[in-house]
Amino acid sequence: MQNQYYPFINEPLAYPYDFLEPYIDEETMRLHHDKHLQAYIDHLNRLLQEHPGFQKFSLEQLIQSASRFPKQISRPIKNNAGGVYNHRFFFSVMTLPSQGMPSGILLQAVENKFGSFEGFRKLFQKAALDVFGSGYAWLVTERGRLNITTTPNQDCPLQRGQKPILAVDVWEHAYYLKNQNRRTEYLKNWFQVIDWEQVQQYYQDSLCCE
Ligand SMILES: [Fe+2]
Incomplete structure (x- = not known):
């Protein structure tokens, strides 16, 4: 857990800068x-x-x-x-190799909410593509239920009482060097590096405090 109080410090990434190659440069x-x-x-x-x-x-x-x-x-x-x-x-929420998809109770919750993992993937990708300008797409829990949402700029689902379990940054600085304006290509790559074990952990943590 990185430091949560002032003065904030920029702790190193949990992995080397080139760890997510060739998906994220x-x-x-x-x-x-x-x-x-x-x-x-x-x-x-x-x-x-x-x-x-x-x-x-x-x-x-x-x-x-x-x-x-x-x-x-x-x-x-x-x-x-x-x-x-x-x-x-x-x-x-990124690592390599990725586990590819969630498992256990998170997979169950994804299937209950979105029909299938593929159904979730399509909806999440569409939400991320539809963010106008800069922002994020999120998978959150809200009163224990999964939801896909987006935020503009640096707004955060915590402001709405939602608990984040997965996020993708769709500001252009997140992908412009490698993918230029091709956000779809970036999202396809990003799906290859999702750390589903970490997402599962965030999911369990979000439920324990409901
Ligand atoms: Fe960013």
Whole structure:
């Protein structure tokens, strides 16, 4: 578990930058982690340094509470805390080799909700393709039930009381170097590196606190 309180640090990825080759390229992973995520961490630390009253909030609490913060810091905290959480989460659900598909109670839940794993895959891919501009597609639980949802920019399902169990970053910086504007190609590759064991763990964790 990466650090959840100010000052936030950018801990190394759990795998080498080239680990997801040939599906996700090394240069993209390097820039994504070392530059994009780093920038959100730096901005968030700066904001909290200037507003020490909020330093006691955990990363999740910052995201869940930002809409109630004073107007001038509400949006910047929401954007940057979201940028940290979303990227850490996205990086945590990838590995190679992937298990290919979920198993056990998660597979059962996917089949109950979407008919089949293939049915889920198509709906999830469509949701990710339909994100207009920058954002994420998510598999979440909501009162214990699976749902596919999307968020714009660095908004996060935690703001809506949903619990993320899988995420794909569809900002262009996540794929432009390798796939240029071909988001479909990127998504096809990304499906090859999903860490279903980790997703299953997130699923079980989300149910235990319902
Ligand atoms: Fe990103």
